[in-house]
């Protein structure tokens with residue numbers, strides 16, 4: 001029942017159902033602490049445990065379903081060593097770097113290429129379906145009959161797999177439980193502890209508050225893994241933004257980036273702007289389109305006139321199979337949704353998937369096609385229709401219950417019915433066929449990109465003992481399969497670090513200070529709630545770090561944040577521990593906002609690939625700025641460095657990626 | 669008549685519908701929800717109370733967790749009105765939440 005129904009029926013406001021003890025301390029000691037129990041975190045926990053460490057996971061939600069990957073997956077990228085694949089880890093890494101012109105993470109992509117398939121095989125062992133075991137798709141163009149694997153995006157090169165991943169999180173969670181991993185649900189971690197409280201020193205723990213009891217958690221560890229996923233709440237808060245239409249829930253705040261920033265880790269690419277932040281759009285996958293899960297879905301106009309697919313060079317395709325082939329036979333389709341932008345200037349990017357007719361905008365304006373458009377699955381063969389509808393849509397994240405079952409109940413019949421596409425400007429239908437509906441946003445929008453921790457070949461941050469996992473905290477993007485795979489890798493690394501090092505001592509002063517700050521709203525009894533503060537911070541980000549970036553505007557943004565922290569930040573209130581945890585997240589945005597703005601200040605040039613425009617430095621991608629800018633705090637001061645985008649195969653590292661991998665991967 | 673003074677919601681207020689005949693009040697859904705949207709009903713055995721409706725992100729975890737099939741996910745009106753289906757041979761349009769619902773059409777998920 002709803003809260004208002006309960007109140008109307010009983011005349012009572014329900015009491016908070018859990019005992020509240022604001023600030024009561026718990027101290028937990030563990031070899032390896034995993035911060036964030038999403039898919040990357042749970043996988044990190046499993047592998048650290050398998051490698052002999054004691055492991056605790058602190059998750060903001062409830063780890064059985066939490067995180068962007070908690071509700072399923074249909075595409076598994078990066079399993080390039082599957083027996084059918086024609087792609088090598090080196091190609092996978094090089095092409096991701098090529099498509100983003102270096103603003104990517106070449107070592108991470110290589111590691112994923114090496115271990116992605118093994119990581120998926122483990123999931124199969126634990127009970128997730130990764131093959132057409134029931135022979136539902138015999139004869140399908142997507143299927144390999146010997147292995148029964150099913151492919152997406154590229155039926156010739158066979159490196160991206162279709163998976164039956166609705167239960168993926170539950171099977172990984174069950175395995176972690178079976179191994180005896182300690183999972184602490186509903187803890188919002190908001191600070192990292194380093195040795196002696198010194199920025200940049202070895203990690204030795206983390207602090208958190210409990211969302212139900214308000215109690216205070218001090219984790220002490222020898223090594224830690226940050227796996228907190230992404231987060232766009234700093235750019236906006238609205239029920240329609242963060243809830244039904246979102247690609248990430250409210251618990252995903254980017255706080256994992258913040259704690260590293262405060263602790264002195266180097267972050268890179270934080271200046272990159274995102275294409276979406278959980279827009280004012282539609283429920284993911286609820287609208288017709290021809291991308292991602294719906295790749296290859298035939299599209300027709302209002303009168304049922306078919307709209308052709310086209311190669312990246314504009315050649316219209318008449319064979320359905322060609323939709324899943326590369327536009328240039330010397331290349332392969334990298335696939336969408338892996339945090340690669342394909343914005344390398346001047347190229348109709350050869351590695352991108354096919355789209356609809358590039359003249360679609362023109363043709364709508366000339367009246368040849370009438371809006372709205374629809375997906376029409378009815379003329380597909382039963383096999384092809386089921387490959388999109390019963391397989392992909394039924395297993396894709398956040399789709400089984402919200403879309404698939406809901407549509408079943410509403411009577412939708414893919415063999416008879418058309419599915420309306422988003423009504424948007426005709427040109428956008430071509431540019432971002434799948435994502436536009438989810439992600440359309442207002443003009444002056446702040447939305448984070450793929451910035452994150454600078455990591456080395458161990459996926460270690462610049463803070464010793466602090467490893468990173470998952471597509472967002474690691475700079476340079478990522479996806480579901482990559483999150484599992486980097487989790488599994490980082491967990492192994494953290495266990496090795498914990499074997500070689502003892503516990504370090506935190507600074508008790510730091511703990512006290514951080515604790516006092518977190519509980520401010522409890523002790524204050526002010527008048528600003530967590531939502532109001534969130535809106536206000538988002539306004540600062542949109543105004544001062546949105547589309548108008550100049551030195552002066554960015555500086556004023558820093559001033560506004562500092563100002564608000566002192567004023568509104570000190571005048572907050574909360575009604576219960578749940579609101580306290582939300583408020584603690586808001587507080588983290590003061591630091592995260594500082595990091596984003598400092599990153600924008602540090603790059604004095606515009607960049608196409610980073611979707612980054614400085615009004616006062618309009619030159620786009622000049623050679624001297626084609627580099628990463630590692631940014632960190634040292635003794636409270638911002639330090640900006642300079643790093644070659646291809647650093648992972650230069651300097652101390654070998655040009656041969658395999659030898660770097662073998663040297664650092666902690667192989668058993 | 670009398671009523672209560674209550675703040676109004678800025679977003680959807682019904683995100684979940686419980687079937688009172690099926691729900692046994694075990695609160696498994698409450699503990700599975702990553703956003704902690706619900707609290708247990710103070711009256712043991714009764715359905716949970718949705719307190720933070722606006723924080724639900726419609727993942728369906730609670731629905732999958734319920735051993736008794738007692739929960740239905742209810743999309744906000746803004747989302748219900750945008751997902752439109754059109755029967756190809758008749759041109760008839762329909763959607764989730766329309767006044768006179770269409771009969772269900774149960775398509776099985778692959779693999780299950």
Ligand SMILES: Cc1cc2nc3c(=O)[nH]c(=O)nc-3n(C[C@H](O)[C@H](O)[C@H](O)COP(=O)(O)OP(=O)(O)OC[C@H]3O[C@@H](n4cnc5c(N)ncnc54)[C@H](O)[C@@H]3O)c2cc1C
Nearest residue numbers: 036038039040060067068069074075189229397470479480
């Ligand atoms: C609808 C949808 C469909 C998708 N489909 C695909 C697909 O088919 N293929 C694909 O490759 N990718 C897909 N993705 C992307 C994929 O799900 C993500 O890349 C992946 O889940 C990232 O994993 P992660 O573990 O890094 O982060 P998440 O899964 O988001 O997990 C982050 C975890 O950190 C926890 N956390 C956050 N803050 C704190 C804190 N302060 N303290 C403690 N814990 C914290 C959260 O509770 C959460 O459990 C999809 C995403 C969505 C939303």
Ligand code: SF4
Nearest residue numbers: 691692694695697734
């Ligand atoms: S899990 Fe099902 S039966 Fe149990 S309280 Fe929730 S709705 Fe009721």
Ligand code: SF4
Nearest residue numbers: 701724725727728730
């Ligand atoms: S759909 Fe997901 S977020 Fe919403 S109440 Fe259920 S479990 Fe919680």
